[in-house]
Amino acid sequence: MTRIDDTFARLQAEGKKAFVAYIMAGDPDYEKSLEITRALPAAGVDIIELGAPFTDPMADGPTIQLAGQRALAAGQTLNKTLQMVRDFRTENTTTPIVLMGYYNPIYSKGVEPFLSEASEAGVDGLIIVDLPPEEDEELCIPAQKAGLNFIRLATPTTDDKRLPKVLQNTSGFVYYVSITGITGSAEAEAGDVAPEVARIKAQTDLPVIVGFGIKTPESAESIAAIADGTVVGSAIVNEIAQGKSVEEVTAYVKALADGAHRA
Numbered sequence: 415m416t417r418i419d420d421t422f423a424r425l426q427a428e429g430k431k432a433f434v435a436y437i438m439a440g441d442p443d444y445e446k447s448l449e450i451t452r453a454l455p456a457a458g459v460d461i462i463e464l465g466a467p468f469t470d471p472m473a474d475g476p477t478i479q480l481a482g483q484r485a486l487a488a489g490q491t492l493n494k495t496l497q498m499v500r501d502f503r504t505e506n507t508t509t510p511i512v513l514m515g516y517y518n519p520i521y522s523k524g525v526e527p528f529l530s531e532a533s534e535a536g537v538d539g540l541i542i543v544d545l546p547p548e549e550d551e552e553l554c555i556p557a558q559k560a561g562l563n564f565i566r567l568a569t570p571t572t573d574d575k576r577l578p579k580v581l582q583n584t585s586g587f588v589y590y591v592s593i594t595g596i597t598g599s600a601e602a603e604a605g606d607v608a609p610e611v612a613r614i615k616a617q618t619d620l621p622v623i624v625g626f627g628i629k630t631p632e633s634a635e636s637i638a639a640i641a642d643g644t645v646v647g648s649a650i651v652n653e654i655a656q657g658k659s660v661e662e663v664t665a666y667v668k669a670l671a672d673g674a675h676r677a
Contacts, residue, residue, distance in 0.1 A: 416510070416538050416539070416561065416562075416563050416585075416586065417508065417509070417510040417538045418461065418510045418512070418538050418539055418563050418586040418587065419563075419586070421460055421461060421509075421510055422587065422621050422642070425460065425643075430675050431638035431639070431641070431642060431643045431644070431674055431675065431677045432460045432461060432587075432621065432623060432638075432642060432643025432644075432674070433458055433459055433460050433461075433634070433638070433643060433644060433646075433670065433671040433674035433675060434459070434460065434461040434462075434463055434512075434623055434625070434643060434644065434645040434646075435454050435457075435459040435461075435462060435463065435645075435646055435647075435650055435667055435670075435671075436463035436464075436465060436514065436625075436645060436646065436647030436650065436651070437450060437451060437454075437462075437463075437464065437465065437647075437650060437651060437654065438464075438465040438467060438478065438481035438482055438484075438485050438651060438654075439451075439464050439465055439466060439467065439485060439490055439494070439495040439498050440467060440484075440485030440486075440488055440489070440490025440494060440495065440498075441465075441467075441481040441482075441484045441485040441488075441490075441651070441654055441655075442484050442485075442488065442654065442655075442657075443488045444488065444489070444490065444494060444498065446654075446660065447485070447490075447498065448498055448501055448502065449660050450654065450660050450663055450664070451464065451498065451502055452502055452505055452506065453660055453663075453664045454509075454664065454667060455506060455508075455509045456664070457664040457665075457667040457668040457671055458667070458668050458671025458672060458675060459509070459667060459671055460509070460510075460643070460671075461509070461510045461511075461512060462509060462510070462511045462512070463511075463512045463514050463541070463645065463647065464495065464498070464499070464511055464512070464513055464514065465478065465481070465482065465514050465515060465647075466492055466495045466513055466514065466515030466516075466519060467481075467482035467483075467485040467486050467490050467495075467515075468482060468515055468516040468518065468519060469482075469486065470516070470518075471515075471516065472516075472543075472544065473543045473544070475648060477648040477651050477652050477655065478647065478648055478651055480655065481651045481654070481655065484655075491519075492519040492520070492523055492528070493523075493531075495513070496531050496532060496535045496537070497535070499511055499513075499532075499535040499536050499537055500535045500536065502536070503535070503536035507536070510538040510539065511536065511537055511538055511539075512537075512538060512539040512540065512541055512563075512565060512586075513532065513537050513539070513540050513541070514540075514541040514542075514543070515541075515542065515543075516542065516543060516544050517542050517544050517545050517552070517553065520542070520553065525552070525553055525556055526556070529556055529557055529560040529562065530560070532560075532562065533560050533561055533562060537562060538562065538563060538586075539562055539563035539564065539565050539585075539586045540553070540557055540562055540563070540564055540565065541565045541566075541567070541589060542564075543567060547566070547579045547580055547582055547583065550582070550583050554583050555583065558583065558585060563585040563586030563587075564583060564584065564585055564586070565584060565585070565586045565587055565588070565589055566580050566581070566583075566584040566588060566589070567580075567589045567590075567591050568580050568581075568588055568589070568590050568591070568610075568614055569590075569591040570591070570592075570593070570610060574613070577613070577614065577617055578617065581614075581617055581618050581620075584618070584620060585620070586620070587620055587621040587622065587623050587642070587643075588614055588618060588620050588621070588622045588623070589623055589625055589645065590607070590610060590611060590614060590622055590623065590624045590625070590641070591625060591626050592606070592607045592610075592624050592625065592626045592627050592628075592637070593626050593627045602624065602626060602627035602628050602633060602637055604633075604636040604637055604639065604640050607624055607637060607640060607641070608640040611624065611640055611641045621642035621643065622641050622642050623641060623642055623643045623644065623645055624637045624638075624640075624641045624643075624644050624645065625644065625645030625646070625647065626645075626647075628644055628645070628646050628649070628670075629646070629648075629649040630670075630673070631669045631670055631672060631673030632673060633673075634646060634670045634671075634673035634674040634677075635673040635674060635676050635677050636677075637674075637677075638673070638674040638675075638677035639677035643674060644674050646667075646670050649666075649670075650663065650666065650667060650670075653666050
């Protein structure tokens with residue numbers, strides 16, 4: 415059982431849906447990013463998705479691309495992202511952290527040292543968007559052996575033939591991408607998402623969390639109502655990009671979390 419498994423078990427016992435918040439590690443700088451991360455659980459965040467900045471983030475829209483560029487310009491590295499998790503863990507040992515990013519920085523560091531350090535730092539799961547299931551031996555299987563959940567994305571184009579392959583070695587939860595395209599590009603519609611979530615849940619016992627295109631407390635509530643929870647990323651990153659204070663960012667996050675928890 416990982417922290418992620420424990421969190422979903424607790425939420426299920428409480429009859430609540432999960433709220434997952436994404437921020438880019440090191441945006442706009444290490445100190446403010448860490449301060450925001452530390453404030454997220456008190457704002458109602460059940461799981462933190464921490465973006466690891468990369469120079470070629472192909473799945474991300476302009477908002478998160480720019481956040482990654484700001485973080486890299488401020489000196490953020492994969493090692494500093496792992497250090498951020500360590501620093502977070504000095505104050506919080508219960509909230510799960512999922513690292514979301516791309517394989518190249520991990521490959522450059524080396525899979526074994528990365529997994530060893532990630533586990534020691536207090537990372538609970540990985541979302542690596544450019545590693546398909548055909549490459550599971552590369553990182554997914556070693557990560558699970560190291561005690562980390564490996565979370566896979568399913569999309570509107572993941573058909574019934576492909577879905578079992580996507581689910582094969584997934585653990586923690588399934589991340590359903592509610593729209594075709596890049597992050598932050600359109601609004602998610604519960605009516606479109608509901609049958610897709612049902613289709614996935616018919617093939618797995620894992621929780622299904624829906625992300626992409628959720629920007630308001632109302633949309634967080636409507637999407638969480640037809641899934642096991644919801645993820646908000648670009649909308650939160652946009653608040654940070656506007657130079658909002660930690661208090662302003664977390665007030666916005668709390669409104670989103672309250673919406674999801676009302677579902």
